Structures are given as C-alpha cells and as structure tokens.
Amino acid sequence: MAVVIPALDEEASVGAVVRSIPAALVREVVVVDNGSRDGTAAAAAAAGATVLFEPRRGYGAACLRGLRHLRARPPEVVAFLDADRSDYPEELPSLVGPILEGRADLVVGSRVLGAREPGALSPVQEFGNALATRLLAWLFGVRFTDLGPFRAVRWSSLEALQMQDLDYGWTVEMQAKAAKRGLRCLETPVRYRRRVGRSKVSGTVRGVWGAGTKILWTIAREARRR
Numbered sequence: 736m737a738v739v740i741p742a743l744d745e746e747a748s749v750g751a752v753v754r755s756i757p758a759a760l761v762r763e764v765v766v767v768d769n770g771s772r773d774g775t776a777a778a779a780a781a782a783g784a785t786v787l788f789e790p791r792r793g794y795g796a797a798c799l800r801g802l803r804h805l806r807a808r809p810p811e812v813v814a815f816l817d818a819d820r821s822d823y824p825e826e827l828p829s830l831v832g833p834i835l836e837g838r839a840d841l842v843v844g845s846r847v848l849g850a851r852e853p854g855a856l857s858p859v860q861e862f863g864n865a866l867a868t869r870l871l872a873w874l875f876g877v878r879f880t881d882l883g884p885f886r887a888v889r890w891s892s893l894e895a896l897q898m899q900d901l902d903y904g905w906t907v908e909m910q911a912k913a914a915k916r917g918l919r920c921l922e923t924p925v926r927y928r929r930r931v932g933r934s935k936v937s938g939t940v941r942g943v944w945g946a947g948t949k950i951l952w953t954i955a956r957e958a959r960r961r
Contacts, residue, residue, distance in 0.1 A: 737810040741797030742818035748931035753782035755824040767797040793902035814887040819930035830887040840892040840918040844885035844925035877914035903946040904953030911957040
C-alpha cells in the first residue's frame with residue numbers, strides 16, 4: 736500500500752508523522768508540499784518520504800497530485816492522513832485490515848467514535864460533521880459519523896470514483912461518490928489529538944466559512960448528479 740500526506744507549513748510535525756507510519760505495511764509514503772514557506776519538504780524527505788510539489792493551493796489538489804504519482808505503479812490500497820500530527824499513524828492497520836480481508840472498499844477513521852483530546856475538534860467542526868453525515872445518510876443512504884481525513888481505500892475503487900475536488904470538499908466527495916457507486920464503506924474508531932501549529936481551516940473565520948460552504952455545496956452537487 737501507499738500513503739499520501741498533503742502538507743502546508745508543517746515542518747514541526749511532518750517528520751514525526753512519516754516516521755510513525757508502520758513500515759511493514761507501506762511501500763511508499765508520499766508527502767505533497769502544497770506551497771509551504773518553511774522546511775516542510777526537507778523534513779519530510781529526511782524522514783524517508785517521497786516529496787512532491789503542488790503549487791495549486793487546496794487539500795484536494797495535493798491529494799490528486801499524490802495519486803498522479805502513484806499511477807505509475809499503483810498500490811493495492813492507498814491511505815490518506817494529515818501532516819499536523821493530529822492523527823495516529825500507528826492505527827493504520829485497523830483501517831487497512833478490512834480492505835485487505837475483502838470486507839470493505841473504503842474505511843474512514845472516525846474521530847467521533849474514537850477517543851479525542853479535549854479541544855482537538857472545535858464545536859464548529861463537530862457541528863459540521865454532524866450536519867454533513869446526516870445529509871449523507873438522508874440523500875445517499877449511507878451512515879457515517881465523521882468526514883475524517885484519516886482513511887484508506889482500495890486503489891481500483893478510488894480510481895472508479897474519478898475524484899475532482901481541489902480543496903475542502905475532497906473527503907465528503909469521496910464518501911458521497913462511494914455511496915452512489917455502492918462501495919462497501921466502514922468506519923473504525925481512531926484517536927485524535929490537538930494538532931501541532933494552527934489549523935488552516937478551523938483556525939480562521941475564512942477557513943471555517945470556506946470549508947462549511949464547500950462541503951454543503953459538494954453534497955448538493957453529488958445529489959443532483961444521481
């Protein structure tokens with residue numbers, strides 16, 4: 736399998752994230768530098784990651800850059816996690832296991848079902864998660880508790896989804912499209928801690944507004960395309 740990690744100004748944490756990934760499971764760790772102004776790329780490379788650069792700002796744009804790189808030698812499974820050390824890479828086996836066992840095509844790590852440090856998710860994030868997942872259940876008949884970034888998906892299934900979103904709608908686009916295509920979707924509880932540094936989304940009013948409106952717009956778009 737392979738792991739894709741979008742990163743923007745995460746010099747203080749990305750090296751520890753890469754080194755925490757279980758080496759026995761993973762063929763390649765790809766860190767996509769999304770325009771950092773610090774030493775993110777150097778820290779990731781020093782930890783053993785393949786470093787790519789994506790000048791277009793956006794979480795989805797960075798993920799898509801990582802996938803273009805992997806198409807030269809596709810893995811069986813690809814996982815995504817954040818570079819800010821809020822996720823626990825050591826829990827990767829619990830996400831990948833159901834896919835390798837043939838029980839799932841997409842496994843989302845649920846921060847809602849797992850243990851969270853106080854304040855790791857802001858009240859706005861918790862409300863947004865609850866609203867978005869209820870809309871997914873209502874419109875697509877699939878039950879999730881979270882839009883968490885820590886997830887694993889079968890490569891062939893991911894390619895069939897034809898992912899397009901360049902920013903905040905990436906995770907919900909994946910879950911909505913997976914439901915529409917009838918993929919086997921599971922959630923597994925994951926731990927979640929306070930991130931290192933300031934969030935680019937929940938740390939600013941602009942980020943919160945942009946993420947919230949894009950997630951709702953993405954759900955509406957995918958519902959219309961049914």
